[in-house]
Amino acid sequence: MSFDKVIGQDLAITILKKQLKGDRLSHAYLFLGEQGVGKDIAAFEFAKAINCQEESADACEQCISCRKADNQNHPDIIEIKPDGKWIKIDQIRALQREILYKPYESRWKIYIIYQAEQLNLEAANSLLKILEEPPQYAIIILTINNAENILPTILSRCQLIRFRLLPDQLIKEQLNSDYELSPEKSQLITSLAAGRYKDAVQLIEDxxxxxxxxxxxxxxxxxxxxxxxxxxxxxxxxxxxxxxxxxxxxxxxxxxxxxxxxxxxxxxxxxxxxxxxxxxxxxxxxxxxxxxxxxxxxxxxxxxxxxxxxxxxxxxxxxxxxxxxxxxxxxxxxxxx
Amino acid sequence: MRMDARPFILLYLEYFSGGYYKMTYVSLYRKWRPDNFADIAGQQTVVKTLKNAIQLDRIAHAYLFCGPRGTGKTSTAKILTKALNCHDGPTVTPCNQCEPCLNIKGNNPVDMIEIDAASNRGIDKIREIREKIRSAPLKGNYKVYIIDEVHMLTTEAFNALLKTLEEPPDYVIFILATTEPHKLLPTILSRCQRFDFTRLSIADIKDRLDYICKQEGIKADNEAISLIARNADGGMRDAISILDQSISYSGNKITASDLEAVLGLVSNQVLFKLTEIIFAGEIEKALDLVNQIVNQGKDIKRFISDLVYHFRNLLLVKECKENERLLDITTEQREVLIEQANEIEASQLLQLIEIANEIEADLKQTTQPRIILEMGVIKLIKFEENKSLIGILDRISRLEEQIDNKSKREVTSKKTDQPQVSNLTETSATNKQPNNDNKSNPEEEKKSTTTSLTLSEFKDNWEDILDYLKNKKRMRLQALLRDATPSKLENNKLTIAFEHEFHKDSVEQEKEVLTKVIKKIFGVDLQVNCIFSRNKPNGTKKNNKEKVLQHQLVQQAVEIFNGDVVQVESVD
Missing domain, CATH: 1.20.272.10 (Zinc Finger, Delta Prime; domain 3)
Incomplete structure (x- = not known):
């Protein structure tokens, strides 16, 4: 299913699925892991799964909610990315305003903030209050590369989901099933990628x-x-x-x-x-x-x-x-x- | 029609009054916010002072709550508001039943105004406060302004707040809360009663977690609770967050191994194993283990700080006899610890901790944690060669041994080779062959030596002198001596020959330094005499000329220009 798009993050996915199944969703998540290990994909798929109308612990890819999300057209899944180098305070202020409106058509309204280490100081501080007690229907997901680059006060408000570097073996298998490569090349690309599947794909395609x-x-x-x-x-x-x-x-x-x-x-x-x-x-x-x-x-x-x-x-x-x-x-x- | 519409309207009302969501799950750390002063974990002094202030009716008009995340600043502010505005109040035990109390709990307060200073940083918000502050509280006794994250206010806003903060109306109380009090203006600080919230102790966190587990019907073993408390780093919110996550991971029964999985921790066995490998110095095995840890997606920073903690435990069992209070472990674990601690010296452990701490700092800012970790582990293994103080001491003692051995050998060899030189001690080194000086015949010199030092020995150790000078940052002197050679040693007189006159002159000015250095290294008092070695100018010039002519560059130049060498001049 849709969580299958995330490769090799069994532990993280298990935790998320269990929370979905047990209806114990937290109001704030922080997805922590090196660049290119699948945090961003996981965050988006998680948002889809939360709002999916058919399945409880995954996204069905069939229902109207999932299809809208795939087309970047879901009114209740809002993505925030750095504007230029930084995520600025105005973007967070807009979030604070909009989050007060109830979800349009789903049960949950989900904000995903990618590259949260790029929140500038003002933006990060202004996120604190809403991150601690957002409205009942809201979930905020942050993704971040390095826990040192974010306020400890943000860190402590979120449930931390760790994403690991992928084992070489796994990357190699995945590469061999996705592409046709000579053994030497797949070995080389695997070791160059150093646990980041996204890098490996980049190396092959470019x-x-x-x-x-x-x-x-x-x-x-x-x-x-x-x-x-x-x-x-x-x-x-x-x-x-x-x-x-x-x-x-x-x-x-x-x-x-x-x-x-x-x-x-x-x-x-x-x-x-x-x-x-x-x-x-x-x-x-x-x-x-x-x-x-x-x-x-x-x-x-x-x-x-x-x-x-x-x-x-x-x-x-x-x-x-x-x-x-x-x-x-x-x-x-x-x-x- | 009307009959049908009715349930719909009811549903509709329920939906928008929030009833529809009443069943949704709320994070544990929000659910278990403390409701009264007794629930606040730790912070005994803060709580006591506030309680006394209420009982004695000595309530200040401005408070500043500061301290790290998750220590209860905002919660205490809310409890204080409840205590003041409760129907029974002011009281130290707010009832949590009356309207003001419930309003605050339901995040729908009337006389408590909570301002997020990080989002409303500007002067406008403060002006608004000043306008509204004049109206009296609606229901309670006090109107409480809680300004959270106050460090983010702009300078203008701070200054606009000053007057109001100093003399607000009788019924107004300000509570400022922040994690970074150093960012506030001193004029703000001096107008508030300051309360510093401290990080919570592991015991405090454990008590609260036990309480929550009991209330929630969760079974968690003591080891698991300890692990959570240790990983929360003094923040209650972090602790409850971790608990929450592990409940959703493993259900109603939490064990230490579940937590290791959730937190990406490395198990104790791995720590023991790595320590063993480090002690044994097996680099390959260590790198293998590091590889495994990285591949399992463990938290590398956590791993290193756990390793430091492990070394610390080893040190404690080794050095402290009564360590029960300091070590939070079972007797079984203690025995294993003691066993491992016996394999190593305390001084070495201290050094290991130092290195591991460095690795921890390096890891914080890197994108390649794996490389840093690998390098770190290599360093841990090769630590004896480290240049820390203890390492140097070790090396000195080794050197001393060597010197001892050497001088013994010397004495014996001299006794056999040169029986005619009877006095080897320094004191008697005065006489002999005053005329035999101009020729630099090594054999003769050896014979003429009257100190315990021979010229060849001195020459062998010449590099040591240079190194010593270099280390002492005497670069100039060292450079000058570089092209000099000790040419003679007799009657406690050392003669050094220089190639250039300028070098000779310069060194002569710093003779004393050289004497001291020699004394330090060889333990011998020598007079230093500098000479200019080109006493046979013709010979050397000829030599030089031939050398120059034979040089590759010159030959090439001659070839290219098809010319002849007319004259060779030295350029000093």
Whole structure:
């Protein structure tokens, strides 16, 4: 049925179904999980199931309510998404006004707020009162990637439903049943997706993504030999991926994570398994502490870009300069030894 | 027709009066809001003060309730209103039967105005309050304004509130509630009686949960209730929310394993196992386990903080004899804990806790929790090499051992090789061969050494001196010494040869530092003498010239320009 669209989130779905069956729906839910694991789909399907006229614990996909929802045409399921980067206070004020009107045709009126971490401070605070005691017929569902990015007061008002990263095995099976892939490719895509099915699908459907990855890995390999001049060339190349710089940096991180594992003589479970030989070769040139340091630098840069409104070019350049200095220092030390 | 219409109208009325929904389920935390002062969990001082104020008729006109989420700020404000406006009131035990009480409970109050300051942040709302405040209460004794989330008011709104807040009419009471009192103006703070609500203790939460379970007919074992209380982090609303969720997950009987599933917790056995693996230092096994945990969709942050808690428990059983009060566990668990605690030193545990805490902080802001977790576990395993204080102490003691062994070996070797040098001690190191100095023959030098130190030994440890200087941030001195070589050591005099005159001069100015460093590292007092080593200028120049000519770059240049080398000059 319609909850089947959500892959691999058995626990979350079980909890939701039990609540539907037992008629113990809470007035506020918070769906928590990494990006691309199916929260948003689950939230929408849950809303459909709540209002479905035929079935009690799932959406039938047949009744008028379900069909309206599928056509984005349901008057009692209202979706709120970031307007620009943020969800603003006016959007929440509109919610507060409209939520007081009884549902038009269903028993429940459901608001879904996607990417709730993008609620700006004012909006989040103005949500508090209505989230605690909405009208009897209202249910508010929030979806969020990281519990650290939301007010604890919001968190404590909602019932928390956790969505997990999918096990690799499951992603692989699903991919093999949905697409025709060679075993190597499905393995590669599974490990690159790192538990996020949506990413895996993206990798398959957008051929360029894989080619992009090759290019980015070339840049990673170049980092080791950087001097003060080439740093800026690499930075320029990185800035071509301005829109998805976080994903690019994630690829960097995965590469160094693999290096670390290889260094510790663990060859199983590499993400970049197709580069195994290269990794083994590369690993010889590094010390464990050095790799840890590199991961820390990239991680920090990633956080800064995500959290603050920084000058992207400067941040990337600073990161590369730091990495190249680290590389030089270590080479120097090695020579001394 | 009329007969038919009637039931419809009735139904219609019922629908819009809210009756239709009366049977719907209400969240437990809303259902079990405290109704009177006795129901409020924890917060004894707050409750006592408020009760006394009512009994002694010393009610202030402005209160500020602050504290973390789910500690009872808004609930207490409502109870206080009830207590003041109850028909029997002001009383410390509102009846919950009379009209004002029921109105407040039904969220339909007359003389209680609840304002959501986060949605109505502007000055307009405050102006509206000032207008309406003049009209007397309709039914009760007091008109109570509860301004919730007050920290979100704008500065203008705050300032507009000041005058009213200081001297409202007799019948008006303001209650401001917020989680962030530091965002309020000091002028607001000074006009209110402030009550700080504290996080609830685990015992308080457990009592309340037990009570609710009993009332709802739920069977929950003690371990499960403890788990909920621990995970609620001091907030009653969080606790009841978790309880609610686990009831809908597992029905009327709740066990610890249900909770582990709902909360994404890692079971105790896994914690024990991981700790064992960490102690044993098996990286591969540890990474396997991490992989399993991630694949099961466990809450990674929770997992690390549970691990810290586990280490803490280990530390407690190890260090505290009377730990019953501090440890919330069964005797069985305690025995297993003690067994594991015996495998490790307390100092190591402290270090593990420190590292795990760092991982916890790192995890908070990452999109790649798995990488951080893997790295963290690797760090936990390789922690001896960590550069914390204890690690350094360990390394020092190891070094001391090595030095001890070495000097013993030295003494024996010297005794066998050079029987003619009888005095190896520093004090007697004064005499011998004053004229034998200009030639740098290593063998001779060895013989001439009168301290416990030989030149070759000194040369071997030259890098140590450089490293030491580097660590002490004496970068300049270190750089200057980099191209120097100790060339002679006799009569407690160390001669260092420099390639450049400038370097020599510079070092001479900082001789004392060098002497101190040598004393520190070798424990020997040496006089430092700097010389300029190019005493054979012709020879070295020739050498240099040949070197330059042989250099690849020069040869290439000669080839490209098809030229000859006319002159070689040194550029100092």
């Amino acid at each position: 051929e360029e993504k894989l080619a992009e990855r090759e290019d980015i890995l070339k840049l990673v390999l170049a980092i080791k030999e950087l001097d003060q001049v080439t740093v800026f060339e690499v930075a320029e190349k990185l800035l071509e991926y301005k829109e998805q710089i976080n994903q690019v940096l994630d690829l960097f991180l995965l590469w160094y994570r693999d290096l670390l594992l290889v260094k510790l003589t663990q060859i199983e479970g590499l993400v970049n398994a197709d580069y195994k030989e290269q990794l083994i070769k590369e690993a010889k040139g590094y010390k464990v502490e050095e790799i840890e340091e590199i991961i820390k630098i990239i991680q920090n840069t990633n956080n800064v870009i995500k959290k603050y409104n920084v000058n992207l070019q400067l941040t990337i350049e600073v990161m590369l300069l730091k990495l190249s200095r680290l590389g030089r220092q270590n080479r120097w030390q090695k020579q001394l030894e």
